[in-house]
Amino acid sequence: MSELSIESSVHVDELGVRGFLHMPQQSNGDGLILTHGAGANCQSPLLVALAREFCSSGIAVLRYDLPFRQTRSHGPPMRGTDKRDREGIKLALQFLKSRVKGRVFAGGHSYGGRQTTMLLAEQPELSDGLLLLSYPLHPPQKPDQLRTAHFSELRTPALFVHGTRDGFGSIGEMTEALKLIPARTQLLPVEGAGHELLSKRNENELPKKVFETFAGFTA
Numbered sequence: 636m637s638e639l640s641i642e643s644s645v646h647v648d649e650l651g652v653r654g655f656l657h658m659p660q661q662s663n664g665d666g667l668i669l670t671h672g673a674g675a676n677c678q679s680p681l682l683v684a685l686a687r688e689f690c691s692s693g694i695a696v697l698r699y700d701l702p703f704r705q706t707r708s709h710g711p712p713m714r715g716t717d718k719r720d721r722e723g724i725k726l727a728l729q730f731l732k733s734r735v736k737g738r739v740f741a742g743g744h745s746y747g748g749r750q751t752t753m754l755l756a757e758q759p760e761l762s763d764g765l766l767l768l769s770y771p772l773h774p775p776q777k778p779d780q781l782r783t784a785h786f787s788e789l790r791t792p793a794l795f796v797h798g799t800r801d802g803f804g805s806i807g808e809m810t811e812a813l814k815l816i817p818a819r820t821q822l823l824p825v826e827g828a829g830h831e832l833l834s835k836r837n838e839n840e841l842p843k844k845v846f847e848t849f850a851g852f853t854a
Contacts, residue, residue, distance in 0.1 A: 652730045653699060654699030654727075655686070655697070655698050656734070657689075657696040657697075657698070658690070658695050659691070661693055663694060663737065665694050665735065665738045665740070666694060666695040666696070666732070666734070666740070667689055667695070667696050667697070667739070668696075668698075668699060668739070668740070669686060669697070669766075670682075670700070670701055670743040670747035670751070671704070672746045672747055672771075673711040673745060674711060676700050676704050679744065680838075681744060681832055682744065685768075685842050685845060688846045695734065697730065697731045701724070701747060701750070702719045702723040705723075711746075717753075721750050724741065724743075724747075728741060728761050739763060740849075741765055742765065744768040745768070745830065748770050749771055751767070752765065752767065752785065752793070755789060756786075756789045764791060765793035765794065766793075766794055767793055769796070771803040772803055772804030772812055773803060778808065781812070786813075786815035787815055789816045789817070790818045792819045792852070793819075794822075794849050794852045794853075795820065796823045796832065796848075797809050797823070797825065798825045798827070798828030798829050799826050800829045801829055802829070803830055810822060
């Protein structure tokens with residue numbers, strides 16, 4: 636895999652958007668925003684690995700911190716910050732749209748992915764497609780507390796990447812939940828992976844597999 640994304644990655648901190656912009660030397664015109672889960676930031680190994688892979692294949696990638704992480708360096712988001720986080724996702728989409736000419740996709744891990752789907756359920760015109768990494772279907776060991784109330788309003792094509800050992804939802808539960816979404820969806824199971832998805836066992840294969848599946852899904 637090319638390392639062009641590392642060489643051309645630049646720090647971004649403007650208009651409320653903080654993160655790293657990976658601009659490919661040979662762009663296909665498309666872009667992807669990627670954000671983190673409740674306990675991480677945009678420097679998480681999963682986001683970095685995916686940003687490198689997508690950028691080396693011609694897609695501009697903005698991996699960015701949600702507003703709650705910009706004001707709190709550690710710990711999960713405080714109660715009531717989700718609306719502000721969704722505004723941050725919207726700003727990130729607008730930022731990347733000003734720098735690419737093609738389609739712009741939105742992605743996130745766990746909490747970040749969930750907030751992204753909630754934003755797109757309300758404003759589907761903001762993005763051309765979704766990449767959801769370890770969507771937190773329900774809290775661990777609480778399968779009755781589903782986080783799918785907005786799924787019936789989601790009309791943006793979405794690829795869900797989910798580990799077979801994810802405590803936030805089994806593959807069977809995810810398969811049933813995706814039936815609630817009226818848009819086109821696809822589920823990519825990652826064998827043996829937990830909620831973090833990326834591990835030493837799959838770090839050399841997973842980013843490429845995710846990119847190839849997403850490229851085929853959005854073709």
